[in-house]
Amino acid sequence: MKYLLAILLLVVPMMGMAQTQALQTGYAVYYGGLKDKETPLTAAHPTLPFGTWVEVKHQKTGKTIRVKINDRGPFGNKQRIIDLSIAAAKALGIISEGVAPVEIRVVSGN
Template sequence: MSTLECGIASIYSSVSEETASGEDTSSENFTAAHRTLPFGAVVHVQNEENGHTVVVRITDRGPFVAGRIIDVSQIAARELHFTGLAKVCLRIVWTPPNAGGGK
């Protein structure tokens, strides 16, 4: 698994809303938003500050704040042991066959 990118992660709002993929967000699912990875892609996220890792599935687009590379669900942030923002590195575990970028 090679590193895709490193940067700042933030946490999704706890309010359940429909995502760009059509799924509802949930603070209890290991999901995330990324600007370009295809919906359904599975990504390994490592907190570079403490070494904790988690695997998430891309279900939305974002984040739309300069300097941030991924928004993770609340449960993923808990597993990564961060609140607010964290420096992370992403590695693609799996992408859907014939995956496009989505919306």
């Protein structure tokens, strides 16, 4: 029993760390995409698998949201790392800014 407890004490914290590793820092923008009713908290990323959930942290305000990757983009500007749906941009508070500095972390796979 004590060996099982020791293993759990070592493995569980490492599992949590692996699921929340920093992936990228850059800028988020928002795009129309599909209607908000269909995709309330979604985003586009150039390489992450569809269905991946990421935490997006606004670097100026510290506000965070979780979004599901369901599209590809942004394209043409390497500093822009994620396109947020309008609902996600509203939740993060970037509608008035249009573009915001963010950090994204993968919180789960698909």
